[in-house]
Amino acid sequence: xPDRLLHGIRRVGHRTIESVWRLGVAxxxxxxxxxxxxxxxxRPHLVxxxxxxxxxxxxxxxxxxxxxxxxxxxxxxxxxxxxxxxEEALGILVALSLVRELGPVVAALLxxxxxxxxxxxxxxLMKATEQIAAMEMMAVDPIAxxxxxxxxxxxxxxxxxxALFSAMGVFGGYLVGVVMIGVDDGAFWSQxxxxxxxxxxxxxxxxxxxxxxxxxxxxxxxxxxxxxxxxEGVSRATTRTVVTSSLAILALxxxxxxxxxxxx
Amino acid sequence: MERTTxxxxxxxFVVAGIAALIFLAMKVGNVGNFDAAKTYAVTAxxxxxGGLKVRAPVKSSxxxxxxxxxxxxxxxAYQAVVVxxxxxxxxxxxxTSASIMTSGLLGEQxxxxxxxxxxxxxxxxxxxKITQGAVVLENLIGQFLYNKTDEPTTPAE
Numbered sequence: 038x039p040d041r042l043l044h045g046i047r048r049v050g051h052r053t054i055e056s057v058w059r060l061g062v063a064x065x066x067x068x069x070x071x072x073x074x075x076x077x078x079x080r081p082h083l084v085x086x087x088x089x090x091x092x093x094x095x096x097x098x099x100x101x102x103x104x105x106x107x108x109x110x111x112x113x114x115x116x117x118x119x120x121x122x123x124e125e126a127l128g129i130l131v132a133l134s135l136v137r138e139l140g141p142v143v144a145a146l147l148x149x150x151x152x153x154x155x156x157x158x159x160x161x162l163m164k165a166t167e168q169i170a171a172m173e174m175m176a177v178d179p180i181a182x183x184x185x186x187x188x189x190x191x192x193x194x195x196x197x198x199x200a201l202f203s204a205m206g207v208f209g210g211y212l213v214g215v216v217m218i219g220v221d222d223g224a225f226w227s228q229x230x231x232x233x234x235x236x237x238x239x240x241x242x243x244x245x246x247x248x249x250x251x252x253x254x255x256x257x258x259x260x261x262x263x264x265x266x267x268x269e270g271v272s273r274a275t276t277r278t279v280v281t282s283s284l285a286i287l288a289l290x291x292x293x294x295x296x297x298x299x300x301x
Numbered sequence: 302m303e304r305t306t307x308x309x310x311x312x313x314f315v316v317a318g319i320a321a322l323i324f325l326a327m328k329v330g331n332v333g334n335f336d337a338a339k340t341y342a343v344t345a346x347x348x349x350x351g352g353l354k355v356r357a358p359v360k361s362s363x364x365x366x367x368x369x370x371x372x373x374x375x376x377x378a379y380q381a382v383v384v385x386x387x388x389x390x391x392x393x394x395x396x397t398s399a400s401i402m403t404s405g406l407l408g409e410q411x412x413x414x415x416x417x418x419x420x421x422x423x424x425x426x427x428x429x430k431i432t433q434g435a436v437v438l439e440n441l442i443g444q445f446l447y448n449k450t451d452e453p454t455t456p457a458e
Contacts, residue, residue, distance in 0.1 A: 082308075085307065085308060085311045086307060088311045088314065088315075089307050089310055089311050089314075092311070092314050092318075093310045093311060093313075093314045096314060096317075132329045136325060136329065136330075193315075194314075196318070197314065197315060197317075197318025197319070197321070197322075198318070200318055200319075200321040200322045200325060201317060201318055201321045203321070203325055203329075204321035204324045204325055204329075205321075207324075207325075207328075207329055226328070229329055230328075230329065230330065231358075231365075233329050233330040234330060234356070235326050235330040237356070238330065239322075239325050239326055239329070239330050243322070
């Protein structure tokens, strides 16, 4: 009995130390990526290709989900606001919830599952097929050549995707609220404009999405780079990317929101 | 450097993203309505500010002329100190009065300015002397009930 107990405690300790270890390696990996970012300025087409595969290819899912989220917000918001006789506030509700929260967060979650998983799988497979080792043999730094462009591509794409998501959401809310239900057009926009502040709401949303972009790409790149070079290892790493980056997004969102919107 | 269709797509994506940001800034938000540089600050003391918040509108005759910049508490006078940032385009006489109003029955609170008759205009960091604090609904109801019980009951004839 004490033997099994001891074994259990040992396993918990091992796991804890292992995860702290990985965290340290991930931090060093992040710093290395930043240090090797110079290549992105010298060879911008590397970054452009990554913006294509993370940003442009995520466009459809982002735009369509944004539209639907906005439309649902319009319907649900109308249902509730109508009971208080303030349907005109629908614009405020849709715009504020999208610009402050839903835009950055949902776009980042979609980005993590659409682009983050792809990054991990790609790098994991590069490792499994020894392409990374081959680069090292040719004295090409894989962090500079493979990791850094993906990192910057993700950071550029994420705020743009979040902005597109919010804009499509507002449009979706407009479609449902004004075109379908018949809330007054002028009140919808003017109340929205008086309530949404550029610095307070929109810029904070952009900052949020940038932070999420960093979090998602770093997690995805590290998981890919750290994946065991087997089919199973890559598949596990991909799963871990989606889980870890989604949790990171939600936790970071709480922290950022607590800093940005406290008591204003 | 040769151009590829990929560059075109990325360019389109970036343009669309920036267009979305501009849409959010112009159509959804109120960019540059009251810049910090284009306002002057005026202070007013209130006995009770109710639920007034920073960034609440300052209105005169219903037109938004500024925003509440800062809310503090004066430990000497035991009163709330509110800094109003008023757009430089709007000049008010020195005897302007400020009162805290509520838009609608339960809506957000704002500061209403009523211009006085003086010739001299308010400058930066001036203090508004005539103020009226927020009407607290509970006090109002309390007063009403109090007055009701005070009324002599008219004997039925």
